[in-house]
Amino acid sequence: MTPLNQTAANNTSIPGIERLYDTDLAHEVEFLAARAASRGNAHANAMLKSLNLKVRQYSVLSLAASGHKPSQRELGEFLNLDPSQIVSLVDDLQNRGLVQRETDDSDRRSKTIVATDAGIELYNKAREITQGSADDTLATLSPRERKQLQELLLRVAF
């Protein structure tokens, strides 16, 4: 519980939030993940604004453009979103001509979401932007460390 970086020349408490790096909270993996994700999300949203996309929509578009023909239920499960949220996300992308709903012939309740040509084109632009955004957010990591982080998160995320 002693503050970090206290020197003889500066024995008053350190100004700014660096002071709080010393707390229990700042050592909790879950807190750090949430903060990192929140920052990354905010930065990506800001950069995607040029395409009138948010990270949420970009994620759906990405899966729609993957060729795997996910159903709405699968999108919801993969993105940790409620089915009703998927409806409005897909509605929006469909109204913009970026994705299409196709009823699954083997189960006519289910609708698979696929990107249109325009959707794929926009996705390619968006992907460059999000990659740039991630480069910014993860700039403090070496390529090897970034790969390590990716692999560790993959095992926690699913």
Add this chain to the structure above:
Amino acid sequence: MTPLNQTAANNTSIPGIERLYDTDLAHEVEFLAARAASRGNAHANAMLKSLNLKVRQYSVLSLAASGHKPSQRELGEFLNLDPSQIVSLVDDLQNRGLVQRETDDSDRRSKTIVATDAGIELYNKAREITQGSADDTLATLSPRERKQLQELLLRVAF
């Protein structure tokens, strides 16, 4: 763009979202961080319900109990929250007798947030719960990997 795990005996597409592990999105660090954080947050919220706390409130309580006497502005910066959100979080905790506002004598605009005895007591219980929650969420990692993840996230989170 070829699906994973396709065998001769199973050359139709794999059911379930595992099919989507093959996508670009599933390899994006930012997406994985967001999903991991979302899951961890949901699980911790569910477990903290027994103390009538949410992760947000727990975070404020933790910093209030740290002995570092953070101001509301510092809480907002550290937790990536708007000042007005801090007001209502602190209001709530204060109404429950868990934290107190103390006006900073060196700058009478600023209010430092400190935990009461009851707040510290509840925090100790809550901390055990969140540790258990993190143990669940991070169960797939070895202690060494967990430490690695913590250190990598720390460098991305701030």
Add this chain to the structure above:
DNA sequence: TATTGTTATACTCTATAACTATA
């Protein structure tokens, strides 16, 4: 003038339940 906390407000996101069509 600028900053801290506060209030008010609008907006977005989230969670829930009920409904339909299919299975």
Add this chain to the structure above:
DNA sequence: TATAGTTATAGAGTATAACAATA
């Protein structure tokens, strides 16, 4: 009876601007 998608709605979270007190 159960499931995928849809709709409606209430609740929680977020973002913005304006204000009072203080610097």
